[in-house]
Amino acid sequence: EQAQTLREIAAALDGRPLVVRTLDAGADKPLPALPMPAEANPFLGVRGIRLSLQRPEVLATQLRAIVRVAAEHPLKVMLPMVATLGEVRAARALLDEARAATGIDVALDLGIMVEVPAAALAAATLAPHVDFFSLGTNDLTQYTMAAERGDERLAGLLTGPQPAVLRLVKATVEAAAARGRWVGVCGEL
Numbered sequence: 001e002q003a004q005t006l007r008e009i010a011a012a013l014d015g016r017p018l019v020v021r022t023l024d025a026g027a028d029k030p031l032p033a034l035p036m037p038a039e040a041n042p043f044l045g046v047r048g049i050r051l052s053l054q055r056p057e058v059l060a061t062q063l064r065a066i067v068r069v070a071a072e073h074p075l076k077v078m079l080p081m082v083a084t085l086g087e088v089r090a091a092r093a094l095l096d097e098a099r100a101a102t103g104i105d106v107a108l109d110l111g112i113m114v115e116v117p118a119a120a121l122a123a124a125t126l127a128p129h130v131d132f133f134s135l136g137t138n139d140l141t142q143y144t145m146a147a148e149r150g151d152e153r154l155a156g157l158l159t160g161p162q163p164a165v166l167r168l169v170k171a172t173v174e175a176a177a178a179r180g181r182w183v184g185v186c187g188e189l
Contacts, residue, residue: 002065010073017074019134019184020066021113022059022091024048024080034058043148048081048113053090063098070106078134082112082119088129111184115139120168123175133176137187141165161189 010018025031025047034055039045052059066077079091092110099105111132114120120140123133138149144165147154169189176183 002062003068006065006069006075007072010069010075013073015074017076019076019078019111021078021080022049022062023052025051043142048115049079049087049091050081052079053087056094059091059094060098060101063095064102067095067098067102067104067106067108070108071104076109076111076132078111078113078132080113080136081115081139082126083116083122084118085122085125085129088112088126092129113139114168114172116143117168120172123172124178127175127179127181130181132182132184133172134184134186135169135172135189137165137169137185137189139187140168141187141189144168159188165189 006018006020025034034051036046036051046054063077066075069075077095079088082088088110095108095110109131111130111134112119112126113134113136114123115136116139119126127133141147141158141162142149145154145157145162147157149158173183175181
């Protein structure tokens with residue numbers, strides 16, 4: 001089902017690349033099909049790549065679907081909520097396993113969302129291990145400013161260019177440029 005859905009989306013793009021973010025559940029994005037225990041602070045808990053690596057069978061299924069469709073259409077894989085090089089390496093190993101399991105050895109760019117300050121600060125270390133970065137400015141701002149974006153009382157901390165966030169954006173862009181990587185941006189910033 002995942003492969004078929006991705007195939008339909010990719011076909012509609014007429015040869016333009018489709019960037020597929022792997023499962024980004026947890027915190028404000030719960031999934032009934034993946035029940036999770038309550039967490040005191042779910043925004044700092046098991047979500048994004050952490051959830052995927054704790055449930056590798058879920059990520060493996062998604063990666064096999066992505067590999068199958070990447071054999072027919074230009075696709076890229078993007079990992080959410082990455083904070084460490086270990087997470088990138090673990091996901092890349094699962095991607096290699098998906099290639100082996102499907103028998104499809106297709107070139108496939110692997111990138112990460114830069115949503116937590118740790119990823120921005122480690123961008124120079126991460127850049128040799130990824131093909132691109134995508135700045136998730138909503139979460140990056142939220143985590144940098146320690147201000148939950150759903151709290152209207154904190155809106156002043158989340159609007160407009162915050163100097164601390166811009167420094168993290170600059171560090172990411174410079175690290176990417178040094179390795180010839182591209183950087184995408186999403187979010188309100």
